Amino acid sequence: MNYYEALGLQTKLTLDADDLKKRYYERSRQWHPDKFSRANADEQQKALDTTALLNDAYRTLRDPVARAEYVLEERKIHPAKTPPPELLEEVFELNMALEELREGDQSVRPQLENTKHKFAHMLDEIDHGIAVMSSLYDRSHDESLLHAIRSVLDRRRYVSNLMRDVNKELNVDLSN
Amino acid sequence: MAYSDKVIDHYDHPRNVGSLDKSDPNVGTGMVGAPECGDVMKLQVKVNPETGVIEDAKFKTFGCGSAIASSSLATEWLRGKTVDEALAIKNTDIVNELSLPPVKIHCSVLAEDAIKAAINDYRAKVAKTTPVAAVTA
Known part of the structure:
Protein backbone atom coordinates (compact mmCIF):
# COMPACT_ATOMS: atom_id res chain seq x y z
CA MET A 1 0.00 0.00 0.00
CA ASN A 2 1.46 3.39 -0.92
CA TYR A 3 1.16 6.61 1.07
CA TYR A 4 -1.85 7.89 -0.86
CA GLU A 5 -3.75 4.63 -0.50
CA ALA A 6 -2.94 4.55 3.21
CA LEU A 7 -4.76 7.86 3.61
CA GLY A 8 -7.57 6.98 1.17
CA LEU A 9 -6.41 9.55 -1.36
CA GLN A 10 -5.95 9.63 -5.08
CA THR A 11 -2.42 10.36 -6.25
CA LYS A 12 -2.32 14.12 -6.65
CA LEU A 13 0.52 16.59 -6.39
CA THR A 14 -1.67 19.20 -4.72
CA LEU A 15 -3.42 18.26 -1.48
CA ASP A 16 -5.57 20.16 0.96
CA ALA A 17 -3.57 20.40 4.19
CA ASP A 18 -6.61 20.31 6.50
CA ASP A 19 -8.17 17.36 4.74
CA LEU A 20 -4.86 15.53 4.88
CA LYS A 21 -4.50 16.14 8.61
CA LYS A 22 -8.09 15.01 9.25
CA ARG A 23 -7.54 11.78 7.35
CA TYR A 24 -4.31 11.13 9.20
CA TYR A 25 -5.88 11.70 12.63
CA GLU A 26 -8.96 9.60 11.84
CA ARG A 27 -6.93 6.67 10.64
CA SER A 28 -4.37 6.96 13.41
CA ARG A 29 -7.15 6.79 15.99
CA GLN A 30 -8.73 3.85 14.20
CA TRP A 31 -5.44 1.93 14.14
CA HIS A 32 -4.02 3.03 17.46
CA PRO A 33 -2.09 0.02 18.87
CA ASP A 34 -3.75 0.53 22.30
CA LYS A 35 -7.03 -0.45 20.74
CA PHE A 36 -5.54 -3.79 19.75
CA SER A 37 -4.01 -4.73 23.08
CA ARG A 38 -6.35 -7.66 23.39
CA ALA A 39 -6.28 -8.67 19.75
CA ASN A 40 -4.22 -11.58 18.47
CA ALA A 41 -0.57 -11.20 17.52
CA ASP A 42 -1.30 -10.77 13.81
CA GLU A 43 -3.77 -7.98 14.39
CA GLN A 44 -1.45 -6.26 16.85
CA GLN A 45 1.31 -6.38 14.28
CA LYS A 46 -1.02 -5.03 11.63
CA ALA A 47 -1.98 -2.10 13.87
CA LEU A 48 1.71 -1.32 14.46
CA ASP A 49 2.56 -1.55 10.77
CA THR A 50 -0.40 0.57 9.74
CA THR A 51 0.41 3.23 12.31
CA ALA A 52 4.00 3.38 11.10
CA LEU A 53 2.84 3.63 7.50
CA LEU A 54 0.39 6.41 8.38
CA ASN A 55 3.14 8.37 10.14
CA ASP A 56 5.47 8.07 7.16
CA ALA A 57 2.66 8.91 4.75
CA TYR A 58 1.60 12.02 6.63
CA ARG A 59 5.14 13.26 7.16
CA THR A 60 5.84 12.91 3.45
CA LEU A 61 2.60 14.09 1.93
CA ARG A 62 2.13 17.20 4.05
CA ASP A 63 5.31 18.71 2.57
CA PRO A 64 4.85 19.70 -1.09
CA VAL A 65 8.49 19.05 -1.95
CA ALA A 66 8.70 15.65 -0.23
CA ARG A 67 5.34 14.80 -1.79
CA ALA A 68 6.55 15.62 -5.30
CA GLU A 69 9.74 13.62 -4.67
CA TYR A 70 7.61 10.71 -3.53
CA VAL A 71 5.27 10.79 -6.52
CA LEU A 72 8.19 10.96 -8.95
CA GLU A 73 9.93 8.12 -7.14
CA GLU A 74 6.75 6.01 -7.43
CA ARG A 75 6.64 6.84 -11.13
CA LYS A 76 10.32 5.85 -11.42
CA ILE A 77 11.33 9.33 -12.57
CA HIS A 78 14.74 9.53 -10.94
CA PRO A 79 17.09 12.47 -10.47
CA ALA A 80 19.09 13.18 -13.62
CA LYS A 81 22.26 11.10 -13.85
CA THR A 82 23.81 13.95 -15.75
CA PRO A 83 22.44 17.31 -14.67
CA PRO A 84 22.38 20.00 -17.39
CA PRO A 85 25.73 21.81 -17.75
CA GLU A 86 24.22 25.22 -17.01
CA LEU A 87 22.94 23.97 -13.65
CA LEU A 88 26.36 22.55 -12.76
CA GLU A 89 28.03 25.79 -13.80
CA GLU A 90 25.61 27.77 -11.67
CA VAL A 91 26.06 25.53 -8.63
CA PHE A 92 29.82 25.52 -9.06
CA GLU A 93 29.98 29.31 -9.20
CA LEU A 94 27.70 29.68 -6.17
CA ASN A 95 29.90 27.26 -4.23
CA MET A 96 33.06 29.13 -5.25
CA ALA A 97 31.56 32.41 -4.07
CA LEU A 98 30.48 30.84 -0.80
CA GLU A 99 33.91 29.33 -0.26
CA GLU A 100 35.56 32.68 -0.78
CA LEU A 101 33.32 34.22 1.85
CA ARG A 102 33.99 31.32 4.17
CA GLU A 103 37.68 31.99 4.13
CA GLY A 104 37.11 35.61 5.01
CA ASP A 105 36.89 37.09 8.49
CA GLN A 106 33.93 38.57 10.36
CA SER A 107 33.78 41.43 7.87
CA VAL A 108 32.20 39.13 5.27
CA ARG A 109 29.27 38.41 7.55
CA PRO A 110 26.96 40.92 5.81
CA GLN A 111 27.80 39.26 2.49
CA LEU A 112 27.04 35.87 3.97
CA GLU A 113 23.70 37.23 5.18
CA ASN A 114 23.06 38.53 1.67
CA THR A 115 23.95 35.16 0.21
CA LYS A 116 21.56 33.51 2.61
CA HIS A 117 18.77 35.82 1.50
CA LYS A 118 19.62 35.12 -2.10
CA PHE A 119 19.42 31.36 -1.56
CA ALA A 120 16.21 31.73 0.42
CA HIS A 121 14.76 33.72 -2.44
CA MET A 122 15.86 31.06 -4.93
CA LEU A 123 14.21 28.38 -2.81
CA ASP A 124 10.98 30.41 -2.64
CA GLU A 125 10.95 30.77 -6.39
CA ILE A 126 11.67 27.10 -6.87
CA ASP A 127 8.89 26.11 -4.47
CA HIS A 128 6.49 28.46 -6.19
CA GLY A 129 7.39 26.87 -9.52
CA ILE A 130 6.81 23.41 -8.09
CA ALA A 131 3.39 24.50 -6.77
CA VAL A 132 2.37 25.92 -10.14
CA MET A 133 3.50 22.86 -12.07
CA SER A 134 1.89 20.56 -9.51
CA SER A 135 -1.53 22.08 -9.94
CA LEU A 136 -1.09 22.11 -13.72
CA TYR A 137 -0.23 18.44 -13.62
CA ASP A 138 -3.24 17.55 -11.47
CA ARG A 139 -5.49 19.18 -14.06
CA SER A 140 -3.81 17.95 -17.23
CA HIS A 141 -1.88 14.79 -16.27
CA ASP A 142 0.70 15.91 -18.78
CA GLU A 143 3.71 13.61 -18.29
CA SER A 144 6.18 16.22 -19.44
CA LEU A 145 5.29 18.29 -16.37
CA LEU A 146 6.54 15.50 -14.11
CA HIS A 147 9.89 15.59 -15.86
CA ALA A 148 9.96 19.36 -15.57
CA ILE A 149 9.27 19.06 -11.83
CA ARG A 150 12.06 16.49 -11.59
CA SER A 151 14.63 18.91 -12.97
CA VAL A 152 13.40 21.68 -10.71
CA LEU A 153 13.74 19.33 -7.73
CA ASP A 154 17.29 18.48 -8.81
CA ARG A 155 18.13 22.16 -8.78
CA ARG A 156 16.38 22.57 -5.45
CA ARG A 157 18.57 19.87 -3.91
CA TYR A 158 21.67 21.83 -4.84
CA VAL A 159 20.30 25.14 -3.61
CA SER A 160 19.14 23.67 -0.32
CA ASN A 161 22.62 22.18 0.22
CA LEU A 162 24.09 25.62 -0.38
CA MET A 163 21.59 27.06 2.07
CA ARG A 164 22.64 24.49 4.65
CA ASP A 165 26.30 25.42 4.09
CA VAL A 166 25.71 29.14 4.43
CA ASN A 167 23.64 28.62 7.58
CA LYS A 168 26.38 26.48 9.03
CA GLU A 169 28.87 29.23 8.30
CA LEU A 170 26.70 31.89 9.93
CA ASN A 171 26.20 29.77 13.02
CA VAL A 172 29.89 28.99 13.35
CA ASP A 173 30.59 32.71 13.22
CA LEU A 174 28.07 33.39 15.96
CA SER A 175 29.72 30.98 18.35
CA ASN A 176 33.13 32.55 17.88
CA MET B 1 30.42 5.00 8.73
CA ALA B 2 34.14 5.52 9.05
CA TYR B 3 36.26 6.87 6.25
CA SER B 4 39.39 4.96 5.38
CA ASP B 5 42.79 6.53 6.13
CA LYS B 6 43.36 7.12 2.43
CA VAL B 7 40.09 9.01 2.07
CA ILE B 8 40.94 11.15 5.09
CA ASP B 9 44.43 11.80 3.73
CA HIS B 10 43.06 13.00 0.37
CA TYR B 11 40.37 15.00 2.13
CA ASP B 12 42.84 16.73 4.45
CA HIS B 13 45.53 17.13 1.81
CA PRO B 14 43.75 17.15 -1.55
CA ARG B 15 46.17 16.90 -4.48
CA ASN B 16 45.98 19.19 -7.45
CA VAL B 17 43.18 21.45 -6.35
CA GLY B 18 42.68 24.34 -8.70
CA SER B 19 41.82 25.11 -12.24
CA LEU B 20 43.41 25.28 -15.66
CA ASP B 21 42.63 27.77 -18.40
CA LYS B 22 39.37 26.56 -19.86
CA SER B 23 40.00 28.36 -23.16
CA ASP B 24 43.37 26.64 -23.71
CA PRO B 25 42.90 24.31 -26.70
CA ASN B 26 44.94 21.62 -24.90
CA VAL B 27 42.79 21.72 -21.79
CA GLY B 28 39.73 19.53 -21.42
CA THR B 29 37.15 20.37 -18.78
CA GLY B 30 34.68 17.95 -17.25
CA MET B 31 31.92 19.19 -14.98
CA VAL B 32 29.70 16.55 -13.43
CA GLY B 33 27.32 16.37 -10.52
CA ALA B 34 24.99 14.18 -8.55
CA PRO B 35 21.71 15.85 -7.65
CA GLU B 36 20.88 13.15 -5.08
CA CYS B 37 23.63 14.36 -2.78
CA GLY B 38 24.18 17.79 -4.24
CA ASP B 39 27.80 17.19 -5.26
CA VAL B 40 29.48 19.05 -8.06
CA MET B 41 32.89 18.12 -9.42
CA LYS B 42 35.09 19.91 -11.94
CA LEU B 43 38.07 18.06 -13.35
CA GLN B 44 40.48 19.40 -15.95
CA VAL B 45 43.32 17.85 -17.90
CA LYS B 46 46.04 19.51 -19.92
CA VAL B 47 47.22 17.28 -22.73
CA ASN B 48 50.44 17.50 -24.67
CA PRO B 49 49.11 17.49 -28.26
CA GLU B 50 52.29 15.91 -29.60
CA THR B 51 52.41 12.91 -27.29
CA GLY B 52 48.81 12.64 -26.09
CA VAL B 53 50.13 12.52 -22.52
CA ILE B 54 48.30 14.32 -19.73
CA GLU B 55 50.79 16.81 -18.33
CA ASP B 56 48.62 18.37 -15.70
CA ALA B 57 45.33 17.64 -13.99
CA LYS B 58 43.35 19.80 -11.60
CA PHE B 59 40.08 19.44 -9.78
CA LYS B 60 37.69 21.29 -7.57
CA ILE B 68 36.77 14.97 -2.83
CA ALA B 69 39.09 11.99 -2.27
CA SER B 70 37.89 10.27 -5.47
CA SER B 71 38.59 13.30 -7.62
CA SER B 72 41.88 14.03 -5.85
CA LEU B 73 43.06 10.49 -6.48
CA ALA B 74 41.85 10.69 -10.09
CA THR B 75 44.03 13.74 -10.79
CA GLU B 76 47.02 11.96 -9.26
CA TRP B 77 46.49 8.99 -11.53
CA LEU B 78 45.86 11.10 -14.62
CA ARG B 79 49.21 12.87 -14.61
CA GLY B 80 51.59 11.12 -16.96
CA LYS B 81 48.95 8.89 -18.50
CA THR B 82 47.98 9.02 -22.15
CA VAL B 83 44.44 10.01 -22.99
CA ASP B 84 43.60 6.40 -23.82
CA GLU B 85 45.08 5.11 -20.59
CA ALA B 86 43.08 7.72 -18.73
CA LEU B 87 39.85 6.50 -20.30
CA ALA B 88 40.65 3.02 -19.03
CA ILE B 89 40.45 4.17 -15.39
CA LYS B 90 37.41 2.53 -13.86
CA ASN B 91 35.46 3.65 -10.86
CA THR B 92 36.15 0.26 -9.27
CA ASP B 93 39.88 1.10 -9.30
CA ILE B 94 39.08 4.15 -7.19
CA VAL B 95 36.77 2.15 -4.91
CA ASN B 96 39.53 -0.36 -4.27
CA GLU B 97 42.28 2.17 -3.74
CA LEU B 98 40.23 4.22 -1.27
CA SER B 99 38.31 1.28 0.26
CA LEU B 100 35.04 3.12 -0.33
CA PRO B 101 32.00 1.58 1.34
CA PRO B 102 29.02 0.62 -0.87
CA VAL B 103 27.06 3.80 -0.04
CA LYS B 104 29.92 5.89 -1.41
CA ILE B 105 30.50 4.04 -4.65
CA HIS B 106 28.56 6.71 -6.55
CA CYS B 107 31.35 9.17 -5.64
CA SER B 108 33.84 7.07 -7.58
CA VAL B 109 31.39 6.86 -10.48
CA LEU B 110 31.25 10.64 -10.46
CA ALA B 111 35.06 10.79 -10.66
CA GLU B 112 35.11 8.36 -13.59
CA ASP B 113 32.42 10.42 -15.33
CA ALA B 114 34.47 13.57 -14.70
CA ILE B 115 37.56 11.99 -16.31
CA LYS B 116 35.55 10.94 -19.35
CA ALA B 117 33.86 14.33 -19.61
CA ALA B 118 37.21 16.15 -19.44
CA ILE B 119 38.77 13.95 -22.09
CA ASN B 120 35.72 14.14 -24.33
CA ASP B 121 35.87 17.92 -24.03
CA TYR B 122 39.54 17.88 -25.00
CA ARG B 123 38.86 15.60 -27.95
CA ALA B 124 35.96 17.75 -29.10
CA LYS B 125 38.29 20.76 -29.07
CA VAL B 126 40.90 18.89 -31.09
CA ALA B 127 38.24 17.75 -33.56
CA LYS B 128 37.07 21.34 -34.01
CA THR B 129 40.53 22.66 -34.78
CA THR B 130 41.49 19.73 -37.00
CA PRO B 131 39.19 19.59 -40.04
CA VAL B 132 40.14 16.01 -40.96
CA ALA B 133 39.41 14.73 -37.47
CA ALA B 134 36.12 16.63 -37.50
CA VAL B 135 35.02 14.76 -40.61
CA THR B 136 35.87 11.36 -39.20
CA ALA B 137 34.59 12.09 -35.68
Whole structure:
Protein backbone atom coordinates (compact mmCIF):
# COMPACT_ATOMS: atom_id res chain seq x y z
CA MET A 1 0.00 0.00 0.00
CA ASN A 2 1.46 3.39 -0.92
CA TYR A 3 1.16 6.61 1.07
CA TYR A 4 -1.85 7.89 -0.86
CA GLU A 5 -3.75 4.63 -0.50
CA ALA A 6 -2.94 4.55 3.21
CA LEU A 7 -4.76 7.86 3.61
CA GLY A 8 -7.57 6.98 1.17
CA LEU A 9 -6.41 9.55 -1.36
CA GLN A 10 -5.95 9.63 -5.08
CA THR A 11 -2.42 10.36 -6.25
CA LYS A 12 -2.32 14.12 -6.65
CA LEU A 13 0.52 16.59 -6.39
CA THR A 14 -1.67 19.20 -4.72
CA LEU A 15 -3.42 18.26 -1.48
CA ASP A 16 -5.57 20.16 0.96
CA ALA A 17 -3.57 20.40 4.19
CA ASP A 18 -6.61 20.31 6.50
CA ASP A 19 -8.17 17.36 4.74
CA LEU A 20 -4.86 15.53 4.88
CA LYS A 21 -4.50 16.14 8.61
CA LYS A 22 -8.09 15.01 9.25
CA ARG A 23 -7.54 11.78 7.35
CA TYR A 24 -4.31 11.13 9.20
CA TYR A 25 -5.88 11.70 12.63
CA GLU A 26 -8.96 9.60 11.84
CA ARG A 27 -6.93 6.67 10.64
CA SER A 28 -4.37 6.96 13.41
CA ARG A 29 -7.15 6.79 15.99
CA GLN A 30 -8.73 3.85 14.20
CA TRP A 31 -5.44 1.93 14.14
CA HIS A 32 -4.02 3.03 17.46
CA PRO A 33 -2.09 0.02 18.87
CA ASP A 34 -3.75 0.53 22.30
CA LYS A 35 -7.03 -0.45 20.74
CA PHE A 36 -5.54 -3.79 19.75
CA SER A 37 -4.01 -4.73 23.08
CA ARG A 38 -6.35 -7.66 23.39
CA ALA A 39 -6.28 -8.67 19.75
CA ASN A 40 -4.22 -11.58 18.47
CA ALA A 41 -0.57 -11.20 17.52
CA ASP A 42 -1.30 -10.77 13.81
CA GLU A 43 -3.77 -7.98 14.39
CA GLN A 44 -1.45 -6.26 16.85
CA GLN A 45 1.31 -6.38 14.28
CA LYS A 46 -1.02 -5.03 11.63
CA ALA A 47 -1.98 -2.10 13.87
CA LEU A 48 1.71 -1.32 14.46
CA ASP A 49 2.56 -1.55 10.77
CA THR A 50 -0.40 0.57 9.74
CA THR A 51 0.41 3.23 12.31
CA ALA A 52 4.00 3.38 11.10
CA LEU A 53 2.84 3.63 7.50
CA LEU A 54 0.39 6.41 8.38
CA ASN A 55 3.14 8.37 10.14
CA ASP A 56 5.47 8.07 7.16
CA ALA A 57 2.66 8.91 4.75
CA TYR A 58 1.60 12.02 6.63
CA ARG A 59 5.14 13.26 7.16
CA THR A 60 5.84 12.91 3.45
CA LEU A 61 2.60 14.09 1.93
CA ARG A 62 2.13 17.20 4.05
CA ASP A 63 5.31 18.71 2.57
CA PRO A 64 4.85 19.70 -1.09
CA VAL A 65 8.49 19.05 -1.95
CA ALA A 66 8.70 15.65 -0.23
CA ARG A 67 5.34 14.80 -1.79
CA ALA A 68 6.55 15.62 -5.30
CA GLU A 69 9.74 13.62 -4.67
CA TYR A 70 7.61 10.71 -3.53
CA VAL A 71 5.27 10.79 -6.52
CA LEU A 72 8.19 10.96 -8.95
CA GLU A 73 9.93 8.12 -7.14
CA GLU A 74 6.75 6.01 -7.43
CA ARG A 75 6.64 6.84 -11.13
CA LYS A 76 10.32 5.85 -11.42
CA ILE A 77 11.33 9.33 -12.57
CA HIS A 78 14.74 9.53 -10.94
CA PRO A 79 17.09 12.47 -10.47
CA ALA A 80 19.09 13.18 -13.62
CA LYS A 81 22.26 11.10 -13.85
CA THR A 82 23.81 13.95 -15.75
CA PRO A 83 22.44 17.31 -14.67
CA PRO A 84 22.38 20.00 -17.39
CA PRO A 85 25.73 21.81 -17.75
CA GLU A 86 24.22 25.22 -17.01
CA LEU A 87 22.94 23.97 -13.65
CA LEU A 88 26.36 22.55 -12.76
CA GLU A 89 28.03 25.79 -13.80
CA GLU A 90 25.61 27.77 -11.67
CA VAL A 91 26.06 25.53 -8.63
CA PHE A 92 29.82 25.52 -9.06
CA GLU A 93 29.98 29.31 -9.20
CA LEU A 94 27.70 29.68 -6.17
CA ASN A 95 29.90 27.26 -4.23
CA MET A 96 33.06 29.13 -5.25
CA ALA A 97 31.56 32.41 -4.07
CA LEU A 98 30.48 30.84 -0.80
CA GLU A 99 33.91 29.33 -0.26
CA GLU A 100 35.56 32.68 -0.78
CA LEU A 101 33.32 34.22 1.85
CA ARG A 102 33.99 31.32 4.17
CA GLU A 103 37.68 31.99 4.13
CA GLY A 104 37.11 35.61 5.01
CA ASP A 105 36.89 37.09 8.49
CA GLN A 106 33.93 38.57 10.36
CA SER A 107 33.78 41.43 7.87
CA VAL A 108 32.20 39.13 5.27
CA ARG A 109 29.27 38.41 7.55
CA PRO A 110 26.96 40.92 5.81
CA GLN A 111 27.80 39.26 2.49
CA LEU A 112 27.04 35.87 3.97
CA GLU A 113 23.70 37.23 5.18
CA ASN A 114 23.06 38.53 1.67
CA THR A 115 23.95 35.16 0.21
CA LYS A 116 21.56 33.51 2.61
CA HIS A 117 18.77 35.82 1.50
CA LYS A 118 19.62 35.12 -2.10
CA PHE A 119 19.42 31.36 -1.56
CA ALA A 120 16.21 31.73 0.42
CA HIS A 121 14.76 33.72 -2.44
CA MET A 122 15.86 31.06 -4.93
CA LEU A 123 14.21 28.38 -2.81
CA ASP A 124 10.98 30.41 -2.64
CA GLU A 125 10.95 30.77 -6.39
CA ILE A 126 11.67 27.10 -6.87
CA ASP A 127 8.89 26.11 -4.47
CA HIS A 128 6.49 28.46 -6.19
CA GLY A 129 7.39 26.87 -9.52
CA ILE A 130 6.81 23.41 -8.09
CA ALA A 131 3.39 24.50 -6.77
CA VAL A 132 2.37 25.92 -10.14
CA MET A 133 3.50 22.86 -12.07
CA SER A 134 1.89 20.56 -9.51
CA SER A 135 -1.53 22.08 -9.94
CA LEU A 136 -1.09 22.11 -13.72
CA TYR A 137 -0.23 18.44 -13.62
CA ASP A 138 -3.24 17.55 -11.47
CA ARG A 139 -5.49 19.18 -14.06
CA SER A 140 -3.81 17.95 -17.23
CA HIS A 141 -1.88 14.79 -16.27
CA ASP A 142 0.70 15.91 -18.78
CA GLU A 143 3.71 13.61 -18.29
CA SER A 144 6.18 16.22 -19.44
CA LEU A 145 5.29 18.29 -16.37
CA LEU A 146 6.54 15.50 -14.11
CA HIS A 147 9.89 15.59 -15.86
CA ALA A 148 9.96 19.36 -15.57
CA ILE A 149 9.27 19.06 -11.83
CA ARG A 150 12.06 16.49 -11.59
CA SER A 151 14.63 18.91 -12.97
CA VAL A 152 13.40 21.68 -10.71
CA LEU A 153 13.74 19.33 -7.73
CA ASP A 154 17.29 18.48 -8.81
CA ARG A 155 18.13 22.16 -8.78
CA ARG A 156 16.38 22.57 -5.45
CA ARG A 157 18.57 19.87 -3.91
CA TYR A 158 21.67 21.83 -4.84
CA VAL A 159 20.30 25.14 -3.61
CA SER A 160 19.14 23.67 -0.32
CA ASN A 161 22.62 22.18 0.22
CA LEU A 162 24.09 25.62 -0.38
CA MET A 163 21.59 27.06 2.07
CA ARG A 164 22.64 24.49 4.65
CA ASP A 165 26.30 25.42 4.09
CA VAL A 166 25.71 29.14 4.43
CA ASN A 167 23.64 28.62 7.58
CA LYS A 168 26.38 26.48 9.03
CA GLU A 169 28.87 29.23 8.30
CA LEU A 170 26.70 31.89 9.93
CA ASN A 171 26.20 29.77 13.02
CA VAL A 172 29.89 28.99 13.35
CA ASP A 173 30.59 32.71 13.22
CA LEU A 174 28.07 33.39 15.96
CA SER A 175 29.72 30.98 18.35
CA ASN A 176 33.13 32.55 17.88
CA MET B 1 30.42 5.00 8.73
CA ALA B 2 34.14 5.52 9.05
CA TYR B 3 36.26 6.87 6.25
CA SER B 4 39.39 4.96 5.38
CA ASP B 5 42.79 6.53 6.13
CA LYS B 6 43.36 7.12 2.43
CA VAL B 7 40.09 9.01 2.07
CA ILE B 8 40.94 11.15 5.09
CA ASP B 9 44.43 11.80 3.73
CA HIS B 10 43.06 13.00 0.37
CA TYR B 11 40.37 15.00 2.13
CA ASP B 12 42.84 16.73 4.45
CA HIS B 13 45.53 17.13 1.81
CA PRO B 14 43.75 17.15 -1.55
CA ARG B 15 46.17 16.90 -4.48
CA ASN B 16 45.98 19.19 -7.45
CA VAL B 17 43.18 21.45 -6.35
CA GLY B 18 42.68 24.34 -8.70
CA SER B 19 41.82 25.11 -12.24
CA LEU B 20 43.41 25.28 -15.66
CA ASP B 21 42.63 27.77 -18.40
CA LYS B 22 39.37 26.56 -19.86
CA SER B 23 40.00 28.36 -23.16
CA ASP B 24 43.37 26.64 -23.71
CA PRO B 25 42.90 24.31 -26.70
CA ASN B 26 44.94 21.62 -24.90
CA VAL B 27 42.79 21.72 -21.79
CA GLY B 28 39.73 19.53 -21.42
CA THR B 29 37.15 20.37 -18.78
CA GLY B 30 34.68 17.95 -17.25
CA MET B 31 31.92 19.19 -14.98
CA VAL B 32 29.70 16.55 -13.43
CA GLY B 33 27.32 16.37 -10.52
CA ALA B 34 24.99 14.18 -8.55
CA PRO B 35 21.71 15.85 -7.65
CA GLU B 36 20.88 13.15 -5.08
CA CYS B 37 23.63 14.36 -2.78
CA GLY B 38 24.18 17.79 -4.24
CA ASP B 39 27.80 17.19 -5.26
CA VAL B 40 29.48 19.05 -8.06
CA MET B 41 32.89 18.12 -9.42
CA LYS B 42 35.09 19.91 -11.94
CA LEU B 43 38.07 18.06 -13.35
CA GLN B 44 40.48 19.40 -15.95
CA VAL B 45 43.32 17.85 -17.90
CA LYS B 46 46.04 19.51 -19.92
CA VAL B 47 47.22 17.28 -22.73
CA ASN B 48 50.44 17.50 -24.67
CA PRO B 49 49.11 17.49 -28.26
CA GLU B 50 52.29 15.91 -29.60
CA THR B 51 52.41 12.91 -27.29
CA GLY B 52 48.81 12.64 -26.09
CA VAL B 53 50.13 12.52 -22.52
CA ILE B 54 48.30 14.32 -19.73
CA GLU B 55 50.79 16.81 -18.33
CA ASP B 56 48.62 18.37 -15.70
CA ALA B 57 45.33 17.64 -13.99
CA LYS B 58 43.35 19.80 -11.60
CA PHE B 59 40.08 19.44 -9.78
CA LYS B 60 37.69 21.29 -7.57
CA THR B 61 34.91 19.36 -5.87
CA PHE B 62 32.10 20.54 -3.65
CA GLY B 63 30.77 17.51 -1.87
CA CYS B 64 31.43 14.85 0.70
CA GLY B 65 34.85 13.52 1.72
CA SER B 66 34.60 10.54 -0.62
CA ALA B 67 33.81 12.74 -3.61
CA ILE B 68 36.77 14.97 -2.83
CA ALA B 69 39.09 11.99 -2.27
CA SER B 70 37.89 10.27 -5.47
CA SER B 71 38.59 13.30 -7.62
CA SER B 72 41.88 14.03 -5.85
CA LEU B 73 43.06 10.49 -6.48
CA ALA B 74 41.85 10.69 -10.09
CA THR B 75 44.03 13.74 -10.79
CA GLU B 76 47.02 11.96 -9.26
CA TRP B 77 46.49 8.99 -11.53
CA LEU B 78 45.86 11.10 -14.62
CA ARG B 79 49.21 12.87 -14.61
CA GLY B 80 51.59 11.12 -16.96
CA LYS B 81 48.95 8.89 -18.50
CA THR B 82 47.98 9.02 -22.15
CA VAL B 83 44.44 10.01 -22.99
CA ASP B 84 43.60 6.40 -23.82
CA GLU B 85 45.08 5.11 -20.59
CA ALA B 86 43.08 7.72 -18.73
CA LEU B 87 39.85 6.50 -20.30
CA ALA B 88 40.65 3.02 -19.03
CA ILE B 89 40.45 4.17 -15.39
CA LYS B 90 37.41 2.53 -13.86
CA ASN B 91 35.46 3.65 -10.86
CA THR B 92 36.15 0.26 -9.27
CA ASP B 93 39.88 1.10 -9.30
CA ILE B 94 39.08 4.15 -7.19
CA VAL B 95 36.77 2.15 -4.91
CA ASN B 96 39.53 -0.36 -4.27
CA GLU B 97 42.28 2.17 -3.74
CA LEU B 98 40.23 4.22 -1.27
CA SER B 99 38.31 1.28 0.26
CA LEU B 100 35.04 3.12 -0.33
CA PRO B 101 32.00 1.58 1.34
CA PRO B 102 29.02 0.62 -0.87
CA VAL B 103 27.06 3.80 -0.04
CA LYS B 104 29.92 5.89 -1.41
CA ILE B 105 30.50 4.04 -4.65
CA HIS B 106 28.56 6.71 -6.55
CA CYS B 107 31.35 9.17 -5.64
CA SER B 108 33.84 7.07 -7.58
CA VAL B 109 31.39 6.86 -10.48
CA LEU B 110 31.25 10.64 -10.46
CA ALA B 111 35.06 10.79 -10.66
CA GLU B 112 35.11 8.36 -13.59
CA ASP B 113 32.42 10.42 -15.33
CA ALA B 114 34.47 13.57 -14.70
CA ILE B 115 37.56 11.99 -16.31
CA LYS B 116 35.55 10.94 -19.35
CA ALA B 117 33.86 14.33 -19.61
CA ALA B 118 37.21 16.15 -19.44
CA ILE B 119 38.77 13.95 -22.09
CA ASN B 120 35.72 14.14 -24.33
CA ASP B 121 35.87 17.92 -24.03
CA TYR B 122 39.54 17.88 -25.00
CA ARG B 123 38.86 15.60 -27.95
CA ALA B 124 35.96 17.75 -29.10
CA LYS B 125 38.29 20.76 -29.07
CA VAL B 126 40.90 18.89 -31.09
CA ALA B 127 38.24 17.75 -33.56
CA LYS B 128 37.07 21.34 -34.01
CA THR B 129 40.53 22.66 -34.78
CA THR B 130 41.49 19.73 -37.00
CA PRO B 131 39.19 19.59 -40.04
CA VAL B 132 40.14 16.01 -40.96
CA ALA B 133 39.41 14.73 -37.47
CA ALA B 134 36.12 16.63 -37.50
CA VAL B 135 35.02 14.76 -40.61
CA THR B 136 35.87 11.36 -39.20
CA ALA B 137 34.59 12.09 -35.68
